[in-house]
Amino acid sequence: MREIGLDHLADIARGAAILGTGGGGDPYIGRLMARAALREHGPVELVPLAEVPDGAMVLPVAGMGAPTVMVEKLPSSAEMSNAVEALCGYLGRRPTHIACAEVGGVNSLIPVAAAARLGLPLIDADGMGRAFPELQMFIPALYGVRASPMALADDKGNRSVLDTVGNHWTERLARAATVEMGGSATTVLYAMDGAKARESMVPATLSLSAELGALVAARRGEAAAAVAERLGGRVLFTGKVLDVERRTQGGFARGTARLHGGAGELRLSFQNEHLLAELDGVPVATTPNLICVLDQQTGDPVTTEALRYGHRVTVLAAPCDPRWLTPEGLALAGPRYFGYDLDPVTL
Amino acid sequence: MREIGLDHLADIARGAAILGTGGGGDPYIGRLMARAALREHGPVELVPLAEVPDGAMVLPVAGMGAPTVMVEKLPSSAEMSNAVEALCGYLGRRPTHIACAEVGGVNSLIPVAAAARLGLPLIDADGMGRAFPELQMFIPALYGVRASPMALADDKGNRSVLDTVGNHWTERLARAATVEMGGSATTVLYAMDGAKARESMVPATLSLSAELGALVAARRGEAAAAVAERLGGRVLFTGKVLDVERRTQGGFARGTARLHGGAGELRLSFQNEHLLAELDGVPVATTPNLICVLDQQTGDPVTTEALRYGHRVTVLAAPCDPRWLTPEGLALAGPRYFGYDLDPVTL
Known part of the structure; x- marks a missing residue:
């Protein structure tokens, strides 16, 4: 799979929600979000992790907060672009590749929408190989990649950039902001270069999600x-x-x-x-x-x-x-x- | 008064704590902070509000949080410079003048320390003519100046930049961050140009503080x-x-x-x-x-x-x-x- 089009979304969302182990968001919502973006911008290029160049700037995108909230207060595309803009403004540079922070019914599909809207390739990988509730739970963190500087954006248009002394502080401050923002927010975090992404991310979890989703549909x-x-x-x-x-x-x-x-x-x-x-x-x-x-x-x-x-x-x-x-x-x-x-x- | 030196600090802190109406921080702590900065960097130039040029970038600096916490967890100079760096990085420009957000025993003296450490002139003015507990309570806000983008920094080295849709949201998100940061933080907010500062700030409150402080010492x-x-x-x-x-x-x-x-x-x-x-x-x-x-x-x-x-x-x-x-x-x-x-x- 080298491209994600409208036809792939149902399988990816279903399979990702299996690997999301109960979290990572509702696959129906994830699918709706990605569908709106692909309809407007066309399919997204999917890049195998092994092919990401050393100097790439890889930016994981994810929803944060309580899934119980996210089913009622759907993440909007404005949240995603506000979060990306806020972080890029702070860092003074822009991503070359979008990635999934975790696997999940929403969190595998928000990056599809983000890549479509930003016109960037998406990496076939994520940072956990599953979903986890707190942001320091991220395999590249075991390789020294830091969650911050990270950005959060909410449905009202509010943005926050965090630049902390460690991932537990990032989780703590981001969680407090998420709660004030109404219980859910869109985040960009763990920006890393391509070499570090190849070394530390979990490969091929989007294509695995698509495969599992197709398996369920068949069986x-x-x-x-x-x-x-x-x-x-x-x-x-x-x-x-x-x-x-x-x-x-x-x-x-x-x-x-x-x-x-x-x-x-x-x-x-x-x-x-x-x-x-x-x-x-x-x-x-x-x-x-x-x-x-x-x-x-x-x-x-x-x-x-x-x-x-x-x-x-x-x-x-x-x-x-x-x-x-x-x-x-x-x-x-x-x-x-x-x-x-x-x-x-x-x- | 065109300059603030070591000899002025006791009077300013005492007078500012009177105008602080019980808040704005303990004058002894404010004085200690400013003294350390002036000893290292020399006196600070004090600019009358009327003399600030139109194109100046005026940056108010203040401590935020519970004064009950601030007497035990003193703001450090690193917090101030981290907050300024975070905001300047986000905005892509640097202040030309430092100002007081409010009058108070700490909040009139943090800007003195900030101006000394940054080598910038300080404006003889503030945004309230007193102290108030919430950040939307700011006279330039009545003239359309927005609190955000603002930055917060804590004693651990954590920084947060907020860019919101309104001052009540800035207060809400900044307050939540301040609570997580341990109940107090150093902030930079309400960046404005010189023309707007002349129109909207409360003039001469640092020199009034010095005068009141001297009055108390005499009487x-x-x-x-x-x-x-x-x-x-x-x-x-x-x-x-x-x-x-x-x-x-x-x-x-x-x-x-x-x-x-x-x-x-x-x-x-x-x-x-x-x-x-x-x-x-x-x-x-x-x-x-x-x-x-x-x-x-x-x-x-x-x-x-x-x-x-x-x-x-x-x-x-x-x-x-x-x-x-x-x-x-x-x-x-x-x-x-x-x-x-x-x-x-x-x-």
Whole structure:
């Protein structure tokens, strides 16, 4: 795949929302945003990560905030261009390539819209190989790339540029700004050169999303097993949602869901993304590995903000990028960072 | 006064803290900050407002946040230069003149330190003719000058640039950033050209501060009457502090103080600055006029964060800049903005 056109959007959005592990935004919204941009500006050139030149200026673009908010307050294209303008003004230079910060139903598609509107190529890669709730959770950060200078823009037209002493401060200040901006914002962050992008980003996650999306469209009721196989993971559980406790808090959607099925009771804990799956009290999958929830009948991904009582779903686990399992990766996004006193469950 | 040297600092800080109406920061801290800068860089040129050329780029500098925090977490010179650098980088141009955003024990002296460190002249003026707690309360705002683009910097080295759709959004986002930054930050905001500064700023408030400070040093126990006379105001009350209820909340020092004296019981309500004085339940002075508290014995100003049980003080009221009493001025900083269902008391 060397180009993203209107025909690819449904598959990419669906597949990205699977890899988004419950977070990264609603695929329907992501698809609408990208469709509007492609209709106006035509298809987007997709560049394999290995072909990005050393001196490129790579700019990841993403929505930030609570997905529960983003489904009601859709990111606009003005937010994206305001964020890019603010950062470029501050840095005094412009990007040559757009990238995805994370994989997700919105966060894989905002960069498609951004690349179309800015007339720039998009890199087939992202910074996590999945979605994560906080901005310091980014594989290039393990290679010394800093999130800031970063920019945020909101639906009102407000912009903020942050230039901090470390990624945890960037997360803290950006989260506070996101909350004031109404719970969601569009961001550009982790600007890096092409050499660093090739070394540190997770390759081919847009084409993998397209492939997974097509697989679901082809297999539907049997999609979960096929997706698990393609990702080298396994189906954990099939059953019905009994109960969802969810709150929009501190700029995140946090909560737990209880599911009942033949294997017992599965409890999912999430902060935007699914972080922990426990079967009858025993952890069966944990962050940083992927925990994905699919609709049992259609195979479509179910995001954490869309989980509801009575939903019949299949839950699968799949291995994350191995760099997340290093001590540095686990310090950023392992179970203990999120307050679960557990080692990560091996798949 | 055409120059500010080490010998002027004590008077300016003392006088500015009187005009700061309880806010604007502790004069001892302001004096220490300016002294360190003047010792290193020599005296600062003071330019009368009327002499600022049309094309000047005037940059007001101020501390933002709760004065209760600022007495423990002193602003550093690095914060000031980081804020200036961040804003200049974003705007792509540099200031020719530094100005005071408000009058206050710290906020009249941070600009002295900034002018010394940057090697720029300082304008004998400020944007309020007093101190006020929120950043949209600024007389040049009545003339269409916008607070943003503005920059904030903290003691850790973090910087933020805000570029918003209006001053209330700038206040909201800057306040959230200030709270995350630990409750206080150094800011640069309301950049304007020289013509606009001449039209809209309050002239000669640094030299007035110096004059009031000298008056207090000369008169001490009788200073309150002399200060009231110089400002065209009157002494409201003399008595002892019975009780102070104070909380650091949302980036402000808020509270009330009860004072007992021969005339009855005076209640002062403050949000960084004194906003309302009631004698036995009857309002006797209100924002936007100045309510100033002086130590009965020394005549030194008492800031809201320093008020304490047993303190013997004199309270005076003095007229504000008349532009605060226009409908637009009252909408920004009149009693009703602060939640008091009152017309401003005429002096």
